[in-house]
Amino acid sequence: MTALRTRRSAERTHAKGGAPIPQLPARRVENPYPPMALLSPDQVEAIHLASLHILENLGMEVMNRRALALFERAGADVDHSAMTVRLDRGLVAEALKTAPAAYTLSSRNPARQMAIGGNVINFTLVAGPPNVHDRERGRRAGNMRDYRELVSLAQHFNCIHMLGNQVCAPIELAANTRHLDTYLANLTLTDKPFHVSAIGRGRALDGINMMAIARGLSLEEVAADPGVGTIISVNSPRRFDEMMLEGLMAMAEYGQSVCITPFTLMGAMSPVTLAGALAQQNAEALCGIVLTQLVRPGCPVMYGAFTSNVDMRSGAPAFGTPENTKANIASGQMARRYNLPYRTTPGSASNAADAQGTYETLMALWGAVLGHGNLVYHAAGWQEGGLTASFEKFIIDVEMVQHIMEFLRPIVVDDGELALDALAGVPTGGHFFGEPHTLERYATAFYQPLLSNWQNYEAWTEAGAMDATQRATGVWKKALADYVQPPMDEGVREELEAYVARRRQEIGADEP
Amino acid sequence: MTALRTRRSAERTHAKGGAPIPQLPARRVENPYPPMALLSPDQVEAIHLASLHILENLGMEVMNRRALALFERAGADVDHSAMTVRLDRGLVAEALKTAPAAYTLSSRNPARQMAIGGNVINFTLVAGPPNVHDRERGRRAGNMRDYRELVSLAQHFNCIHMLGNQVCAPIELAANTRHLDTYLANLTLTDKPFHVSAIGRGRALDGINMMAIARGLSLEEVAADPGVGTIISVNSPRRFDEMMLEGLMAMAEYGQSVCITPFTLMGAMSPVTLAGALAQQNAEALCGIVLTQLVRPGCPVMYGAFTSNVDMRSGAPAFGTPENTKANIASGQMARRYNLPYRTTPGSASNAADAQGTYETLMALWGAVLGHGNLVYHAAGWQEGGLTASFEKFIIDVEMVQHIMEFLRPIVVDDGELALDALAGVPTGGHFFGEPHTLERYATAFYQPLLSNWQNYEAWTEAGAMDATQRATGVWKKALADYVQPPMDEGVREELEAYVARRRQEIGADEP
DSSP states (O other), X not given: OHHHHHHHHHHHHHHHOSOOOOOOOXXXXXXXXXXXXXXXXXXXXXXXXXXXXXXXXXXXXXOOHHHHHHHHHTTOEEETTTTEEEOOHHHHHHHHTTSOSOEEEOOSSGGGOEEESTTEEEEEEOOOOSEEEETTTEEEEOOHHHHHHHHHHHHHOTTOOBBXXXXXXXXXXXXXXHHHHHHHHHHHHOOSOEEOOOSSHHXXXXXXXXXXXXXXXXXXXXXXXXXXXXXXXXXXXXEEOHHHHHHHHHHHHTTOEEEEEEEEEETTTBOSSHHHHHHHHHHHHHHHHHHHHHHSTTOOEEEEOEEEEEOTTTOOEEOSOHHHHHHHHHHHHHHHXXXXXEEEOOOOOXXXXXXXXXXXXXXXXXXXXXXXXXXXXXXXXXXGGXXXXXXXXXXXXXXXXXXXXXXXXXXXXXXXXXXXXXXXXXXXXXXXXXXXXXXXXXXXXXXXXXXXXXXXXHHHHHTTOOOHHHHXXXXXXXXXXXXXXXXXXHHHHHXXXXXXXXXXXXXXXXXX | OHHHHHXXXXXXXXXXXXXXXXXXXXXXXXXXXXXXXXXXXXXXXXXXXXXXXXXXXXXXXXXXXXXXXXXXXXXOEEETTTTEEEOOHHHHHHHHTTSOSOEEEOOSSGGGOEEESTTEEEEEEOOOOSEEXXXXXXXXXXXXXXXXXXXXXXXXXXXXXXXXXXXXXOTTSOTTTHHHHHHHHHHHHOOSOEEOOOSSHHHHHHHHHHHHHHHTOOHHHHHHSOOEEEEEEEOSSSEEOHHHHHHHHHHXXXXXXEEEEEEEEETTTBOSSHHHXXXXXXXXXXXXXXXXXXXXXXXOEEEEOEEEEEXXXXXXXXXXXXXXXXXXXXXXXXXXHTTOOEEEOOOOOOSSSSHHHHHHHHHHHHHHHHTTOSXXXXXXXXXXXXXXXXXXXXXXXXXHHHHHHHHTSOOOOSHHHHOHHHHHHSOTTOOOTTOHHHHHHHHHHSOOOSSOOOOOHHHHHHTTOOOHHHHHHHHHHHHHHHOOOOOOOHHHHHHHHHHHHHHHHHHTOOOO
């Protein structure tokens, strides 16, 4: 099968003319260096204690009767009329004991298994934008054609380890059943793990069921070897919504990966100070993490963080700021305080795939990497503060993620690498181009970019003087042309389609 | 004087209409976090030993009789006919003893004094490009009008601590005297320290003399309190040119700051491997550093590094690559091995002020910062691998440097910052906009960018849908309009002009 796919892929490339886009091979990315510490151990402890103060005294609004009951049974102080819970530090500590430090996520292709935790970094496609943009077709509302193209791009590029939840909202489809269409696209157009929607129990369960079908497993088997994840966004400050709680509990019940992510924009949904925002984030994350363990002890769960700031003149959200970059690192310190895997995000508020989009994203990406993020969510394609999935930005981001991957490869120092013989063979003022040491290594010595242009000015001008954003259009078009759909057993496909058809009928699709 | 300047500046701003461009105040930038270590201590030692092997066995070509004599007197093995020196480890260790770990550079404005060494980071304007570019006037050969504009921009922005040597070559002026014109522009249009040309003894001495005049000091006084620096580029592999050695020795003789910078493009001027390139770089840097101490023990000297790679398909130089980023960090480890201040560089090969120019520069800039660079040379305006000084790229780079400066400000965790009262005052799902805690802090809580646009898509479109590069044009034009020339005593100016006139006559200007 692999040989056939390879040949088919080669033929297709030949048919399209030109070599495939250079890219790094599929591999597990590890950060071999210690995480950066912006907070002292005392500061980590002060934030931890402040968050316990919040949990014990201010409490959380938990807008779900079943969740309130679970907290009450565990010994929390529950106010049913206000729907708030207060958690004491003993309860929190007890629940954290069962949260795993690391786990794996498996998709229908065993080679795609992801490790979550430790020093491993995984990168995901942007999730959730209502809009889509590329240079040729302009800005438009999310739709299924774009959805399919964007997940195909995520399949094509090895550095994207996982899909987020809905790379764009396909608004021409019924809102209450479009998750079935997007899950089916995820499972047939890619063989990578993906995130499901946790807006309600049904959407989560559909995703779990469909992943189980694709892998030929029972729900029990999938619970022991999870394949999907979800992001539980907190309605910060200190509120968990009804539907999100339903999704959280469904995912936990079936042993799938849950990531609790407070959205703490400093100055708006959290204090204007980083320490205050981190304390709030920590309290909110811990509350959700505790709930996963109350539902199912041992449930795989991540500490999610999304602390950035707003523009205080306008209230507009900002990403990739110095404050956001610091928060990405400091939040990793908090996650490790509890020995939990850590989810973080590089973002940008830019309206274009331009220099701003690039420096904001790369600032936050360095924060994510230095902070030892295990899941770098929205790693490719995020534009306009998450309101648009951009094709060109996707390519720029893939290039930056690959830069980081190569940066993280350790330096080797041995006799071959020290090259003293080559140094002796080249005269002063000479060059190394023709040296055997060079010729033996040059083909693989350096990272080969997919977007960067290193021509001189004259050659670049001759070739059209295209900037990186313009060139990115050609790259994603070529990637779509070269994309190879991963094979799927016909019986499995039919079973998935039957599931979707049955569920569509059960739900009773709304008008879009 | 300050009040007058402030008023004049305010009037000018008023005249130009609109508030000044937001920017960070002038300040010393310190990196409070430990440097990143990509090399283990054993690897650092292996590279150190390999470089000693190079110095002891392969030797260096030193194309200058006086330098050869200095090495010989110090006990080096000198081959006068081949003009090569071999330095044993004892000689190197002895010379390194007198090289200072830290020093200061002072300009005519005492407030601009720079600390070189320790955790302090300084950023300089791009140096040396033959060409200039901006979006309105296109690409053109370097000239004095652009020179004046670019150094005025460096004066205007506080994050630029120092000028490099010749932000562009003013080719309409005679080649053998244009250094006098550029030094005069540096000294009258700015009050920041600057780099002189070390192509020969005369250019270096002119810079030192003119800095002394501007500060009202004798050459002896300036030697005790240096005010100019220079970059000694090595003609890698293993060759120091005649003129560079003259410049090096003149600077050292007068106690000014010397930075020895091998230019080790892996695969071309050095081995294709990072360890080999670092060993070569280290040997070359040590050779030049030793010479400064033979000329004048205690001479302020920096360990310079510029290791990047070439495109192995074309031989074209590349910058801001993963390999370059690693080299920027590892080279800092080598500099600290000898307790020397460290010069590094963020670069890009992009032909435009675009996404590529941005990610390449920011990759290398993170390397420079994590590697604890003390002098980040070419920090703003570098384009086309250093062949062009770009006005728009200058603004993008200033924005990125400011992001880094803000990132490096430590997180404060205390009762005020933890904001537990504010957290108690905001209901669940509410917002913090109106909280006293927010109102007291919002004006200064977050970094305010000078280029980033955080409008929503509709407002941004309404305002012309300009990307960051387009907006950068407006920023540098506004900065030039707002630029205030620092005052200079009329007598000092006359003395400088007389010096230039006299030297021009002595040298006998060539045709340009």
